[in-house]
Amino acid sequence: MRETAYAKINLALHVRSRREDGYHELETLFAFVDAGDELTARSASIDTLTVTGEFASQLSDPFGNLVAQALSRLPRPNGLAITLEKKLPVAAGLGGGSADAGAVFRLVREAHGLPDDWRERAARLGADVPACVESVACIGRGTGTDLEPVENDLAGTAVLLVNPRVPLATGPVFAAWDGQDRGPLPEGAASGVAGEGRNDLEAAAISLCPPVAEVLSTLAGTGADLVRMSGSGATCFATYRRHGVMHEAAEKLASDHPRWWQMQGKLR
The missing domain is CATH 3.30.70.890 (GHMP kinase, C-terminal domain)
Structure with a gap:
């Protein structure tokens, strides 16, 4: 199986206030580019992760990244051996790790389906992850996890x-x-x-x-x-x-x- 971890961009990002929990109240327009990291996966007895690509060296702890965390939070009857080709720079405002996690959710959905509470599981991985699962333009509120549809008249731009x-x-x-x-x-x-x-x-x-x-x-x-x-x-x-x-x-x-x-x- 193959999935592209589509690069996330914020076409607009309004920061409204600081929250007591250390996060910020946001209002953002998420959009996704038709390119990004590439993931390939095959069935295996246990979960494994191999990282390649231009920015692989920037992931100092590959098994602690969001791909591994996403795998650990999604129930399945067997493991997945995943190769992540890291094409997006790290710490770059593109939601690279979140996009990778979103691609894992799609891989698991294709192979086994997702649990009913997958949105909550995605949100616990990071504020951008729920939007990255579907990777379509949408409005994010709260910390970015409260998603609303938007008329996407920019598709193909x-x-x-x-x-x-x-x-x-x-x-x-x-x-x-x-x-x-x-x-x-x-x-x-x-x-x-x-x-x-x-x-x-x-x-x-x-x-x-x-x-x-x-x-x-x-x-x-x-x-x-x-x-x-x-x-x-x-x-x-x-x-x-x-x-x-x-x-x-x-x-x-x-x-x-x-x-x-x-x-x-x-x-x-």
Whole structure:
């Protein structure tokens, strides 16, 4: 069996308040790119995990990552031997580990079905995991686990992901948020929510990782319709009306900034 762990991006991310439990009240528009990490699985007597790919070395404890944790929380009559090809950078605002876990849920669903409480099991793994299981555009509230459907009029839109190859942990970025509530997520279809929305963590991320500002500025000069940071960074994205314009932008960025990581795709 094969599954793609689709890269998650936040087309908008509004941080409303700090919670007493240490988390934050969020309102976000999740979207997913048709590319990401790749997982292959086969039946086995016990669960095993092999990690390969460009960013495999960034997973210092492969058996403690979300793939292994997802496997341990899903009942099955037999094990799965999984190979994870890590194509997405780690600590990058793309929900890489959550996307990997979501792909495991889909693999188990295909092979054995999921328990009725799978959403609760997914939420216990991480705030982004429930959205990553289905990997379709949706609104997330609360810590991001309370999901609502959204009219997805952005499906098929060309998108370019760019990361300066600087890991940026989520916790410090949220800690650096200024605490100001700038208002709720707009209502309506995905295009309107994205266009009128914002990412309230951009300033905090830039204060910790100045290259984010350079990536945003560079993408803004490529003819994109929308340029924004995803999640807590440091990955930024640009959307384009035409795939040809996106390809040209990607080629220029590869020439001007050869050390930056990038991924081309389209929104699901």
